[in-house]
Amino acid sequence: MKQFTKNDAGFVCVNCGKAVSTLNYSSRDHCPNCLCSLHVDVLPGDRQNSCGGMLVPIDVTQNAKKGYIITYKCLKCGQTHNNKAAADDNFATILKVMNKTYNFESYKKK
Numbered sequence: 001m002k003q004f005t006k007n008d009a010g011f012v013c014v015n016c017g018k019a020v021s022t023l024n025y026s027s028r029d030h031c032p033n034c035l036c037s038l039h040v041d042v043l044p045g046d047r048q049n050s051c052g053g054m055l056v057p058i059d060v061t062q063n064a065k066k067g068y069i070i071t072y073k074c075l076k077c078g079q080t081h082n083n084k085a086a087a088d089d090n091f092a093t094i095l096k097v098m099n100k101t102y103n104f105e106s107y108k109k110k
Helices: 091-098
Strands: 053-064 067-074 080-083
Touching: 053 091, 067 091
Parallel strands: none
Antiparallel strands: 053 067, 067 080
16 A cells, blocks of 8 residues: 655746646645656655656546546656646646647656
8 A cells, every 4th residue: 555645845847847836635746737747756745766857748548536647757767657637737738648649859858
C-alpha cells in the first residue's frame, strides 16, 4: 500500500513558466497548464527522489472511478508513472496528450 504525504505547495512551472497555485483538496504535483511535473517523489508527496528530472505527459487514459490518469515519463532517468489529473487541469492539453497531438518538442530539456 502506498503512503501519501500531503504536500500542497504552489510553484512556478519549470516548463511553461506559469505560477501554479495550491490545489486545496489534495497535493499539487503538476502544472495544470502544460501538465509537466518534476521527478522529486519516491512516495507521493515525500520529495525524497534525488532525480529531479522533468516529468512529461506521454499518455492520458480514462478510468471510470478515478477520472483521467496521466502517464508521465522522466526526461532524465526514463522512469514512468501514473497520476490522477487535477480538477483544474487544462482539458485541451489533456485531449492533445490523449490524441497524441501534443507537441512534445516544446518541453525544455533540463
